[in-house]
Amino acid sequence: MLAFNACPRAELVSALVAACHARAWAERVADARPFGSLEVLIASAADAWFALGASGAWVEAFAAHGSLGACVAEQADAMRAADSTPFEAANAAYEARHGHKCITFAANKSAERLLDEVVSRTPLHPDTEMRRCAEQTSLITALRLCRIVSSLAAPVSSSPQAIWPSDADARIVSPVTTHILDTSLGCPARGVTIRMERQTASGSWCPLATGSTNSDGRVTDLLPGFYDTARLFTAGIYRLTFDVAGYYAGLEQDCFYPDVVIAFRVVDPTQHYHVPLLLNPYGYSTYRGS
DSSP states (O other), rough: HHHHHHHHHHHHHHHHHHHHHHHHHHHHHHHOOOOOOHHHHEEEEEEEHHHOSHHHHHHHHHHHHHHSSSSOSSSSSSHHHHHHHHHHHHHHHHHHSSSSSSOOOTTOOOOOHHHHHHHHHHTTHHHHHHHHHHHHHHHHHHHHHHHHHHHHHSOOEEEEEOOOOHHHHHHHHHSEEEEETTTTTEEESHHHHOEEEEOOOTTTTEEEEEEETTTTEOOOSSSSSSSHTTTTTSSSSEEEEEEEEHHHTTTOOSOSEEEEEEEEEOTTTTTTTEOOOEEEETTEEOOOOO
C-alpha cells in the first residue's frame, strides 16, 4: 500500500476516476489516505461509495458503463459471440424504465445469465434497482482498485506483469454461499432474492451484493471470487436478508415471515462460510454448513 498512499493526488484521482467514473468518489478515496492494507482500502472505498447515496456520482458512474451484451472489458468472452438482438431489446426496455444501464459484475456469467439479469431486473422498483446497480459497481470497482494497487506497487518493466487479480480469480466461488430448501415442497427454493451487508464500525450496515437462488436453490457468486484470493473478505459481522414474501408470492401462497434476516459473525475469514436456510411458509431454521 506504500505506493498507493504516496501517489500524487492528481495522478491517483485520475486513476480512480478511470476505475469508477465518479469524481466525487475518487476524491473522497484519495483524501482518506493513508490506508493500512488493501482490505481496509476496499472497505473504505465501499463505505465512501454508499455514503454518496443515489447522487450524481452514481448516475455518472452508471452512464460510463457499456450496455450488457456489448463488447466491453468486464464481460465474458462468450458475450462477444452472442447474438446482440435479444440484448438490444432487453436493454432498451430496462433503460426506458430505469433511465440508466443495467450494471452487473459479469466476469463469471454466461450470455444467458446476463440476459436473464436484464430481463428479471427490469420490473424492479427504481430505488431497488439503483441500489443493485450501485452494489455491482462497487464490486467492479473493487477489482479495479486491486489492479491499481498492484500496478503502483510493481510498475511495468521489461518482463510483462500478470494482471492481478486475474480473471480466473474472479470466477472462484464466493467466500459466502447459501442454499435454500423449501421443506413444505421438499425441493430447492428457486428465484429467492438475497441481500448481503457488512456491519461497519459505527454499527450501520453497508451493502455488499444482491443475488438470486438458481434452480438448485443455491447462490455461489454473491461476492466475486477475488474477495477470497485477495483476502478482501474480512472478519466482522455480516447479514443475509432473504425475500421470503416475494418467493411465496410467486407461488401464490401466503407466508408468515415476509423476510428472513440471518446475521452471522466471521472470525476466520480464510474459511468458507455456507449459511443454508430451511424454509416453509410459517417457519425457518438455519445453521452453518460446509
